[in-house]
Amino acid sequence: MRNIQEHRSKDFYNILYSLNKYEFDDFNALASIIGKTVIKPYKECQHNSLKFLIEDEKFEEFIYDIDKDTGKPVTFTCDENKLANYFGANLEAPHFLTPVFFNKAVLNKYKTDTSNYTISDGLIRYLDEWDIPFTINEEDKVVVWLGDLGRIPYNEQKYWRTENIPPQGNIEKNFWKQQIEATFIDNILPEKWIFTLIDKVNDKFDKRYNIIIFNPLSEADKLIKSAFMTPVTNNIDEFKEFLIQLCKITVESINKKAIQKYVDSDKLKDEQGQTLGSIGQLEILFKELNIISGNKLIDILRLVYNSRNKLSGHTASIKAYNKLWRREENYSPNWITDSKILISSVNDALNDLIEELR
Template structure:
């Protein structure tokens, strides 16, 4: 390329503009010392109009157009008025500039067609348009600031392929100099059309300017490259260990179309219902985010995907091989694969066996699911009999405490502390003190555990003393070691409750089971 006073800018246009991961569809160019100013803009152009557009360096349209309107022509000697969805005809703007001529502030917006094509969501706080991939993860597609609008290249190329339109990247940049500059030149290639010229500067403190005006062409790919149905890429499938041992693990693809079933398909392949086992820690990612819902035998991401799984076993979870392929997005399969276990002596739970193979209704075995089921039952029973629930509903910002309750995934002290806090928050801390005081005719001095003790006694529950001691023990663990700094008092409480600090997983399951017994006793009594 011929050397010019704007050589570095032209090199950027030629080599990088439109080729990087993010493409500037609009950008205001300026320097604080007034030595440079300019603008980048863009549009999509039809195949028919592309060669005509590239025959000259001047822009084919300006910022403020693109709105619907009428055009007047003639047909058989008569005037014909035609309505056009966009007045630019052969051009399709992705970025539109809205002008209100001083009545309101002007602003940029993204074309409705583009937003709907990719089903983009506008995050108004960050002025960012988002898409969601198969796994439900957010992807920034468009970033907007007052001085620049950038779009992720693969989403722009996808739209170009679908509409079979090419991209015109307009540019105009002016640099100012104190020394005399006289320059004029044209650059013309298959993808670049530029006019270079100079003149007297209009910027204070400078004598002359050099300006580059032109456009760059990026052609669209075939329509099959749009990546949108029916041109979506084939889903990829991971291999998972289904048998063997540590020395010779045997893995097989989870592609459901390649597995055997009860109808004679792929007789030499593993069966669709072959269980695959995973470390319990695979669930940590999902428990730690409110974006996911975990229930008895089911995991889902809101508005995205769902998976049947067996989470009623202790120490591991399992999923049928075919379900991994059918229900998990490819990137989630990769995540699960990192937790894949050798089957060894593992087996599915009785709950899963009864439900999946015998078609029976079967109560969960896991203390986690038993707790949540029993908690709902006791709330509903009290509401039905007394007109109020024994535990107050959680505030919106506290609902994560109920969702987070689970069998422990590790034996870490931090996880035990967090779960003790959660279970105390939704039970002891949420006792419906006001209604219990009225029901038991108690004064305002009575506290939550005292009221629960009296309530259990009032219901005639025989072992109410044991339940009361248990509740006080949980409250003591929370108060002495979770809500405050740990010390000798915490060690005494742990010892008094016979909690094995080396086996927090089993101990917390036992705590959940005792709560289940309490809830069931209340339901039975009322």
């Protein structure tokens, strides 16, 4: 038997190469490499999460008021150690719970990157690292507390600062009740409330008729729950995306299989013998069950579905869209307003359905 060893080392590795030779007929050699390599870190931290923990804290200043004498914006740091609070700190400074206002465009970053960010009802969350409460007021402005801005990373603060504006409008009342009065609130944002209402409708139908009306969103569509919002800008493309998502949440989620088990197949066909679409089948189910409030839901779902078809499903036609909405053909729609009308109408119809089934 012969043994050969070679040792190599530097300041960042130490390796021993070994070769053993034997006088056997088969398998007469054995080699091994034993060692350790040290991978040195960068001299400066690059990971955002770690930088947030080890670097000196930085804080952006935000507009929170207008000077009554000069009309100029008034700013202050979001560092909570320099803000007033309910325990007597910094009495001359703005309070931690000072509302700060932003253009709704600040949400674009979070609604488009659904793999990292989640927008729930009144809360933006980045993975498990940070979150910030928010609301949207009647002026379509995003509102957060000054002190909460100091609890997100500095780079995020700088991003929010780009859309920071002087106060416009009031604070949404449910957000105020939840945050200030510590009152349990069912909903803050109408576009997030729809998911709760759908769950409640399903629960009522399941308990009474042993069926659910709306199927859960598919695995590929689950992220809609975070991304779904009324348009940030008065832009037709954003409105089209809103309609597509609203249809997936409602019309395309109608549980036709459950309806077909509950209603005779002949009743689910039109005069030509063709099977009705999902909205038509749901309408028949409501009639069979004598659910009066179902008519309101059917009407608004048809408006949602046909609006999608006029703008997204086929060649887009604003004239055809206006006709559907019973407007002058040359009318110039406000897409943000129309989206609010649709989501509020759907929510109202779902709520009426829930009330009737109590």
